[in-house]
Each structure stands twice: as structure tokens, then as C-alpha cells.
Amino acid sequence: MEKVALITGASGGIGLELATLFAQDKTNLLLIARNKAKLQEIKQLWEKQYPIKVYLVATDLSVIEGFYAIRDFVTQNNLQVEYLVNNAGFGDYGAFVERSIEKFREMISLNISMLVELTYHFAQKMKLNGSGKILNVASTSGFQPDPYFAVYGASKAFVINFTEALHKELEKTGVSATVISPGPTATGFTDKADMEDAKLYKSGVMNAKDVAVIGYKAMHKGKLHVIPGLRNRVMATLSSTMPSGYLRLNLAAKIMEREN
Ligand SMILES: NC(=O)c1ccc[n+]([C@@H]2O[C@H](COP(=O)([O-])OP(=O)(O)OC[C@H]3O[C@@H](n4cnc5c(N)ncnc54)[C@H](OP(=O)(O)O)[C@@H]3O)[C@@H](O)[C@H]2O)c1
16 A cells, blocks of 8 residues: 555645645645636655655535545555644635635535544554554634634534644544644735725735644644734733633734725
């Protein structure tokens, strides 16, 4: 069996930077995203540049068929997923009742259901093999209820809570589960989330490469949870230690305000 790192959302942003780090370390890759042309471009480039094999599955991960496509591809190609990076995800900024319920369904399917599905399937195999590493991408939005980012924040709270519990369950199995909670990061995320005018993204935005390096190192060390950037760590610690209630909620609402 050929060992690979499976990375979801590898066509851009943090996922592409994470995939680059695996490629530079000569790890074979299984890249997942919807944009087939972009994935093929990456494959062509990296197979020339690095001594690795790059596989790809272009599929929509917000539907269960996306999972079946990956599962079947892995089986048919005799691959062993040694690293699983659940990175694909998106947000949608604005008042809950004014946004689209279809988008929220898609977000919950991608950010939560698919992450659980892929983790369940591959963590079982990793446990049997006695080796493997999982990296789940959450967000500082997951540390408190986030007004105007309510469903996204809750989806990332799920990812944090779930991954930390899994980390404990997998102790002494040879398998580790790590969660990374980035704060604002310069990627295609803000455009897709409709949040160009969010105050949060006006300062202290990190670049995707720095975030990826921090997550990649933490995953290799089998750490529980990593938060890139001092400002993000301070805010996350504050949110985690403040009692839930109006003070925390009002502070979060202030942070999530529009610029004008
Ligand atoms: N950027 C930030 O400020 C920030 C902060 C905290 C956490 N995060 C988290 O970081 C992760 C990566 O986001 P990013 O910032 O790198 O955003 P991005 O640049 O928009 O990248 C998202 C990736 O996910 C893929 N994707 C989206 N929907 C998909 C679907 N239905 N099926 C398959 N692939 C899908 C996209 O590829 P295709 O479009 O080709 O499918 C793309 O490769 C997300 O989980 C996000 O929540 C981001």
C-alpha cells in the first residue's frame, strides 16, 4: 500500500499551503477540492518538482457522494491514508435570519458532517495500523458564540470539541488528532463569506503559509490544539475563560461588526 496525506480544500488558501509542506517533505498526496483544473495544475507542477506521486479527487464535499468518491478512490488505488487533513470549510457573514438556509445546510454538511465522516473512516484504519495523524482546521470563531457568524462559529466549536475528545480517545494508539484554530487569515475565505467589510479583517491578518507551518508542525508533534498568532491566542484565552453571558456575547458582537 502506498502511504498518502489526504488534504481537503487543497486547491487554495490554507489547504494548498499545507499540501505544499507535505510535498516539500516528499510525502505522496491525495488532494481534494471541487476545482479539478486547479488540482490538475498542482499535480503536474509538483510531480515535476518533487519526488512524489500526487493523486486527486475533484468532488463536492458538502454531499455524501463526495465521501464515497474518496473512499472508493483510496480502495481502488491501494492507498493508505497516513495523514488526514480536514481543512475544507467556509463561512457566511451576516444576520442569521437574512442569509440563505441552503448555504447554512451546505456549511453544516461540509464543516461538520464531512469532517466526521472522513475522520471516522480513516481513523478506524489508522488505529488498526497503529499509526496516523489527523489535523482538523477549526477557527478562533469556535471559542465563543459569534453573532453574525452564528452557524460558522458553532460549526467550528464542534470541530474543536470533537477533535479534543478524539485526541484523548486515541491516546496510546499510535494515532494523533490535532486541531488548529486560525484567526483572520488572507485567503479566498473572506470573499466567499461576504465579509470584505468586517472589522475583524482590517488588521492583524496572518498569511496562509505561516498558519499552515504552525498547523503542520503541531500535527507532526501530535499536539492537542494550536492557535496561530499572539493576538489570536490572547483572544481565544479570554473567550475560553470568560463566563458565558452578555459580557462575552457583547464583546464578540463588537469584534464581528461591519466597518461602517
Ligand atoms: N481564512 C480565514 O480567515 C480562516 C480563519 C479561520 C479558519 N479558517 C478555516 O480554514 C479552512 C480553509 O479555509 P481558507 O481560509 O483556506 O479558505 P479558501 O481559500 O476559501 O479555501 C477553501 C478550500 O476548501 C475547498 N472547498 C470549499 N467548499 C468545498 C466543497 N463543498 N467541497 C470540496 N472542497 C471545498 C475550496 O476548493 P474548491 O472551491 O475548489 O472546492 C478550497 O480549496 C476552512 O475550514 C476555514 O473555515 C479560515
